[in-house]
Amino acid sequence: MSTRIAFLGGGNMAASLVAGLRQAGWAGTDILVVDRNPDKCDALAARHGVTTATSIAEADWRVDVVMLAVKPQVMAGAIAEMRTALGRTSRAPLAISIAAGIPLRVLATWLGDDIECIRTMPNTPSQLGVGATGLYAPPSISADRRDLADRIMATAGINVWVEQEADIDTIIATSGSGPAYYFAFMEAMIDAATDMGLARDSARQLVLQTALGAARMAVESGDDPATLREKVTSKGGTTAEALAYFNNADLAATVAGAMQAAADRASVLAQELAEQAADTHNTNDDR
């Protein structure tokens, strides 16, 4: 029997995952996207043949899996609406969160006792099937449900399971936000080559193909990145000059600092949402 998946939120990341699922052969009719923005729904329906709904209340929630794919700041409200629409169904779907910075203990207060949740952190290259996803499931989740989450996220690229939830914050800082770091580096190189005299389009082609070539070598050659770097670097040559400049500017410390800032932001977000969840709980208790 087919597995029906709903996306709560049909934005950038959901669109990437839907593309990965469709490319892997998942039937469009088994995918429901619920997004209040009709343009997002229309675009996904036209491109991938998925079913869509612009209202959480009116969507058909008879699904096996719900991907929690709205922004962290609006997740509580969206889940509350979904919960009402779901009612106390006899067959609660598995929830898979892709949200940054919402711990499972907070999601549990929003989802209720009967909906189990697995936490994941995918990235946007999922849309090409070359994504990287980190996953964490609490010990209470069955092997079958873990396998289901693994099968779904594997349509997006590689999966890396972690044993403790705290590692998800490091994954956010590594592969979740990571594509943006590489894009920023590409932008800087294109600008520099253009400033140095190349036509922008030539600079763009050279920079992008170099990024693709370097990534493919790092993945496919069997050599580690340090060895590959050494193979480009002639003694007393041009690459050595550029790398010395990076070293003087402490590139490694800059990268480490940026990644720590991303992970710290995830914990701050988690703290804020935990406080918000506790406030809501207390307010409900006071009624």
Ligand SMILES: NC(=O)c1ccc[n+]([C@@H]2O[C@H](COP(=O)([O-])OP(=O)(O)OC[C@H]3O[C@@H](n4cnc5c(N)ncnc54)[C@H](O)[C@@H]3O)[C@@H](O)[C@H]2O)c1
């Ligand atoms: N973009 C990334 O690279 C990335 C990577 C990993 C994880 N994430 C996580 O994915 C989630 C979504 O991020 P995104 O970048 O796709 O955001 P986005 O803004 O592109 O998408 C969110 C979508 O949710 C919809 N939405 C908001 N409130 C809604 C509601 N009440 N009912 C129905 N739809 C509603 C919006 O219309 C929007 O289309 C976030 O939690 C983020 O942390 C994003």
